[in-house]
Structure formats: structure tokens, C-alpha cells
Amino acid sequence: TTTSIPRDPAFDSTLALLREGYPFIWNRCQRFQSDLFQARLMGKRAICIHGREAAELFYDETRFQRRGAVPRRVLTSLFGKKGIQTLDGAAHRHRKAAFLSLMTPTSLDRLMIATAREWRRAVHAWEKMEAVVLFDEAERVLTRATCTWAGVPISDRELPRRARDFGLMVDAFGGVGPRLWKGKRARARAERWMAREIERARRGDAPTASASALHVMAHYRGPDGERLPARTAAVELLNVIRPTVAISWFITFAALALHEHPESREKLTCEDAGENAGAYADSFMQEVRRFYPFTPYLGAKVRSSFDWKGHHFKPGTLVLLDVYGANHDPQLWDAPESFRPERFDGWRGDAYGFIPQGGGPRATGHRCPGEWITMHNVALALHILTRCMVYEVAPGQDLRVDLRRMPTRPKSGFILRNVHATA
Numbered sequence: 001t002t003t004s005i006p007r008d009p010a011f012d013s014t015l016a017l018l019r020e021g022y023p024f025i026w027n028r029c030q031r032f033q034s035d036l037f038q039a040r041l042m043g044k045r046a047i048c049i050h051g052r053e054a055a056e057l058f059y060d061e062t063r064f065q066r067r068g069a070v071p072r073r074v075l076t077s078l079f080g081k082k083g084i085q086t087l088d089g090a091a092h093r094h095r096k097a098a099f100l101s102l103m104t105p106t107s108l109d110r111l112m113i114a115t116a117r118e119w120r121r122a123v124h125a126w127e128k129m130e131a132v133v134l135f136d137e138a139e140r141v142l143t144r145a146t147c148t149w150a151g152v153p154i155s156d157r158e159l160p161r162r163a164r165d166f167g168l169m170v171d172a173f174g175g176v177g178p179r180l181w182k183g184k185r186a187r188a189r190a191e192r193w194m195a196r197e198i199e200r201a202r203r204g205d206a207p208t209a210s211a212s213a214l215h216v217m218a219h220y221r222g223p224d225g226e227r228l229p230a231r232t233a234a235v236e237l238l239n240v241i242r243p244t245v246a247i248s249w250f251i252t253f254a255a256l257a258l259h260e261h262p263e264s265r266e267k268l269t270c271e272d273a274g275e276n277a278g279a280y281a282d283s284f285m286q287e288v289r290r291f292y293p294f295t296p297y298l299g300a301k302v303r304s305s306f307d308w309k310g311h312h313f314k315p316g317t318l319v320l321l322d323v324y325g326a327n328h329d330p331q332l333w334d335a336p337e338s339f340r341p342e343r344f345d346g347w348r349g350d351a352y353g354f355i356p357q358g359g360g361p362r363a364t365g366h367r368c369p370g371e372w373i374t375m376h377n378v379a380l381a382l383h384i385l386t387r388c389m390v391y392e393v394a395p396g397q398d399l400r401v402d403l404r405r406m407p408t409r410p411k412s413g414f415i416l417r418n419v420h421a422t423a
């Protein structure tokens with residue numbers, strides 16, 4: 001029966017979730033000593049689940065669907081309507097292949113070369129600045145490099161506001177009121193811009209590399225042989241560019257980690273070229289993805305009924321999988337509250353135990369197709385921060401990370417001063 005699992009006593013926990021932020025699910029799992037509990041969210045009964053087994057369950061497509069699972073507020077700010085996040089089955093796999101076609105080694109190389117060039121340019125500009133807000137700068141570096149790579153031209157003049165719009169869409173996901181409205185307006189502007197680019201590519205007005213994200217989304221044909229409506233193609237093009245720019249959140253956390261763990265910084269700087277070159281940087285990058293909060297949880301709806309851990313799941317029920325808690329569970333991680341890159345030395349991957357960008361199989365499930373882009377970009381930023389420049393962390397700034405805010409980051413945005421390029 002449904003009464004056998006713990007129930008959050010609040011009549012409706014939506015506000016508690018937005019107020020408690022990242023640890024909402026994990027707090028209750030610990031309190032109830034249970035990997036699952038029920039709560040009312042947005043007026044409906046929902047089941048929150050946690051742990052490795054829960055992730056395996058969540059990624060079983062025969063039991064869950066995404067259709068109808070994403071709340072309107074998230075569709076109108078973070079994701080966009082009719083995008084890949086809302087598809088199931090064959091339609092989903094077909095469109096997912098288009099995203100994955102952008103992740104070939106050649107394509108990734110092109111992106112990383114463009115991004116490295118922008119970082120170098122930025123570091124030189126920072127030498128002349130009194131204070132550098134790393135988060136804002138990273139957003140611009142990534143916006144210019146990613147748009148160029150994607151085949152979407154961007155002028156110097158529009159760069160700051162376009163970069164800001166990408167950030168606002170992401171910043172809206174855990175917000176209500178003004179923060180949400182800003183994200184919605186940013187999305188409306190960005191979709192109009194991208195839809196114009198899609199139309200332009202379809203007319204053949206501009207030469208676009210056939211492997212570019214613009215080209216792929218403009219000319220993608222669904223299983224029915226039809227092109228996507230321009231607005232939907234724009235949503236999908238944004239689904240490539242926006243999250244790539246959002247890597248600025250992880251990059252800012254990486255800078256914070258370097259600051260708070262000077263011994264790790266030392267190890268990174270001294271790591272030799274040779275057989276194991278970059279191994280410690282890789283571990284450091286993974287630990288950034290584990291330790292710092294970004295995605296709080298994921299949602300799906302029960303597709304066909306089943307029983308799990310003594311609970312009967314009925315079709316249509318909303319289920320939330322804990323992502324933040326999975327990264328901080330002592331059953332999965334030794335001393336989870338310590339930042340320890342070494343834990344990833346020789347690590348072989350775990351599609352259900354380490355899910356900062358979702359889990360399970362990538363081509364058939366909803367797991368993030370952008371993990372390579374993310375890992376390469378965090379590693380590149382670490383390289384820039386430790387080997388291509390010296391800087392001071394400006395004193396007196398507020399570096400606190402508020403777990404109650406989603407998404408979160410060091411409040412000051414991480415301010416550098418006295419920057420000098422060294423390479």
C-alpha cells in the first residue's frame with residue numbers, strides 16, 4: 001500500500017523545496033532513514049527517491065516517461081518547449097542522435113581550440129583590469145567560443161547581453177518572481193535570435209560548416225521525415241549553446257576549489273608531462289562535478305505501474321531522483337564532505353553512482369550528451385587558471401555558496417585582481 005513509506009508532513013512541500021534548495025530530498029531521506037518518501041509538490045503527490053538503485057530504476061524507460069514531467073516554469077525559462085527533454089521512446093532516440101553527432105573528437109577539438117583562443121584573449125584583457133569577476137568573464141568567453149563553433153555569428157557589441165541571457169535562463173530554474181521572469185524574457189529573446197539563424201541556414205544564406213550545431217539543428221529531420229518548426233529547431237540549438245555557457249558555474253567552483261585547497265593547486269601546477277599527464281587534473285575536474293551543487297534533482301512520470309522497495313508506483317505519478325544527495329552520500333563516497341580529487345584516481349566510471357549530469361545510457365536515455373564538452377571545458381579552465389596566468393583572489397569578497405539557492409555559486413562571482421598572463 002501507499003501508506004508504508006514515509007510522508008513529508010507538510011501539506012505541500014513546493015515552497016520548502018524552493019527554500020531549502022539542494023539538500024531538500026537528501027535531508028528527508030536521512031531523517032526518515034529511507035531511500036524514498038512521498039510529498040505533495042505543486043499540488044500533486046510525488047515520490048522522491050535517492051541512491052544508486054533509485055538511479056537505476058529512474059533510467060528504466062519501460063517504467064518512466066518524460067512527457068508531462070517538466071513543469072511549465074522550467075519549460076518557459078530553462079529548457080524551452082518541445083525540446084528533447086520532453087520526448088520519449090523512438091522520437092527521443094532519433095533526436096538524441098543529432099545531439100550526439102556534435103560530440104565527435106573532431107567537433108570537440110574545434111570547440112576546445114576556439115575556447116582556448118578566447119581564454120588567452122581574455123587573460124590579456126584582464127591584465128589591464130582592476131577587478132575581474134571570473135563568473136561573468138567565463139560566461140562571455142564560453143558564449144563567444146561556443147557561438148562561433150556552433151555557426152552562429154556574434155558581434156562584440158551584442159556579446160555581453162547575449163552571454164547574460166544564457167546565464168539568466170539557467171539562473172531562473174529554482175527561482176520565483178523576478179528571477180523567473182528574467183529567465184523567461186531571456187529565453188524569448190534568445191529563441192527569436194536562434195530562430196532567425198535557423199531560417200538563414202535553411203535559406204542557404206550563409207555558409208555553415210555541415211557539422212556545426214546550427215547546420216545539424218536546421219536540417220534535422222524527425223522520424224516522420226519532416227524538419228522541425230524553426231522555433232523548435234531554435235530550442236534545440238539553444239539546448240547545445242546554453243548548457244555549454246553554463247559550464248561557467250563549474251569553472252567558478254573550480255577556481256574556488258583551487259583557492260581553498262592550495263595543496264591541490266600545487267599538485268596541478270607541478271604535474272609533469274609524460275605518461276600520466278593530466279591525470280590529476282582529470283581527478284580534480286571530476287571532484288568539482290561531484291562536490292559542488294548544480295543539478296539538484298531530476299523528474300519523470302511513472303509510465304506503467306510497478307512495485308519498488310515496498311511501494312506501489314501508479315502511472316502518472318511524478319518521481320524526483322535526488323542528484324545533489326547522490327554526490328554527498330557516505331554510502332557512495334568516502335568522506336563526501338571533503339574535497340578530495342584523489343578519490344577519482346584510476347576511477348572507472350559508474351553510470352548510476354555518479355550522476356552530476358544524469359546517468360544510464362546516453363544514446364537511448366536522457367543522460368546529458370554534453371559531458372565531454374563539460375569535462376574538457378573544466379579541464380581547460382583549470383589549465384588556464386594554473387598554467388597560463390597568475391592572479392590574486394581579491395580580499396573581502398563574499399565567497400560563500402548558499403545551498404538554499406538553486407542554482408548557486410560563490411556569491412561574489414569570484415573576483416581576481418593583479419592578473420598577469422604567463423603563457
Ligand code: HEM
Nearest residue numbers: 084085239240243244246247295357358366367368370373
Ligand atoms: C541533459 C546536466 C552541460 C546538453 C542533462 C541532464 C542533466 C544535465 C542533469 C538531465 C539528465 C536526465 O534528464 O536524465 C548538465 C550540467 C552541465 C551540462 C550540470 C554543465 C554545465 C551540457 C552541455 C550540453 C548539454 C555542455 C551541450 C550539448 C544537454 C541536453 C540534455 C541534457 C541536450 C537533454 C538530453 C536528453 O533529454 O536526452 N544535462 N549538463 N549539457 N544536457 Fe546537460
